[in-house]
Amino acid sequence: MGGGPWAVPRLGVLALLWGSTFLWIKVTLEGLSPAQVTVARCALGAAALVVACRWAGHRLPRDRATWGRLVVAAFFCNALPFALFSVGQRTVDSGVAGVLNATTPLWSVLLGVALGTERAPRPVRLTGLLLGFVGVLTIFAPWGRAGLVSVDSLAILGAAASYAVGFAWMGRELAGRGGPRRR
Numbered sequence: 001m002g003g004g005p006w007a008v009p010r011l012g013v014l015a016l017l018w019g020s021t022f023l024w025i026k027v028t029l030e031g032l033s034p035a036q037v038t039v040a041r042c043a044l045g046a047a048a049l050v051v052a053c054r055w056a057g058h059r060l061p062r063d064r065a066t067w068g069r070l071v072v073a074a075f076f077c078n079a080l081p082f083a084l085f086s087v088g089q090r091t092v093d094s095g096v097a098g099v100l101n102a103t104t105p106l107w108s109v110l111l112g113v114a115l116g117t118e119r120a121p122r123p124v125r126l127t128g129l130l131l132g133f134v135g136v137l138t139i140f141a142p143w144g145r146a147g148l149v150s151v152d153s154l155a156i157l158g159a160a161a162s163y164a165v166g167f168a169w170m171g172r173e174l175a176g177r178g179g180p181r182r183r
Contacts, residue, residue, distance in 0.1 A: 019098065021098075022085070022089065022094035022095070022097040022098045022101070023094045025037060025085055025086060025089050025094065025097070026089050026093075026094040026097075028040075029086060029089060029090060034083060034086035034087045034090065035083070035086075037082070037086040038079065038082045038083040038086055041078075041082045042074075042078055042079055042082060045078065069169075069173045069174050070174070072169055072173070073166055073169055073170050073173075073174060075166075076162050076163070076165045076166030076169060077162070077163055077166030077167070077170070080159070080162045081158075081159035081160070081162045081163055081166075082159075084155040084156065084158045084159035084162065085097060085101075085155075085156060085159045087152065087155045088152040088153065088154075088155035088156035088159065089152070089156070090152060091150065091152045092150070092152045092153055092156055096153070096156075097156050099136055099139045100136070100153065100156040100157055100160060101156065101159065101160050102132075102136050102160075103133075103136055103157060103160045103161075104160045104161075104163045104164055105129070105132065106129060106132060106133055106136075107160055107161040107163070107164035108163075108164040108167055108168070109121060109125075109129055110164075111161075111164045111165065111168055112168060115168060117168060117171070117172065
């Protein structure tokens with residue numbers, strides 16, 4: 001396995017952070033509304049990014065066009081999915097929310113093919129996507145739980161699809177437009 005001696009611990013920390021997100025949303029919803037959770041997540045994330053940017057010696061963009069693109073990306077990759085996850089997790093278990101979030105790559109390929117930014121998947125990739133879909137469906141098992149397919153579950157699926165829209169937008173409007181500038 002590549003990546004040096006810190007690859008496995010870094011992967012473990014990443015899995016812990018991403019894997020626990022849905023648990024923390026569920027816990028936070030005990031005292032805050034979905035809107036408050038969304039605003040708090042966005043504000044804390046933006047503050048962390050500004051601090052990281054400053055610490056690395058980068059400056060924020062200065063032109064309106066870049067900020068406009070960033071606002072659209074932030075809406076589809078942060079604000080909208082954070083709101084939909086918070087709304088959905090009022091009744092959906094955090095484990096199920098995590099599994100439904102795993103549909104993001106499926107939405108990404110479907111959206112890419114629909115928009116023409118991606119060719120139809122080759123057989124090997126199509127097989128992988130279908131296996132992924134079957135895996136998510138098997139874990140989700142809507143046929144085995146009454147009431148599991150609900151508006152709240154659909155909100156979580158919408159959050160996963162929103163990430164796909166955001167990724168497509170960033171690929172088209174932000175990627176390759178120059179990296180961060182030093183101060």
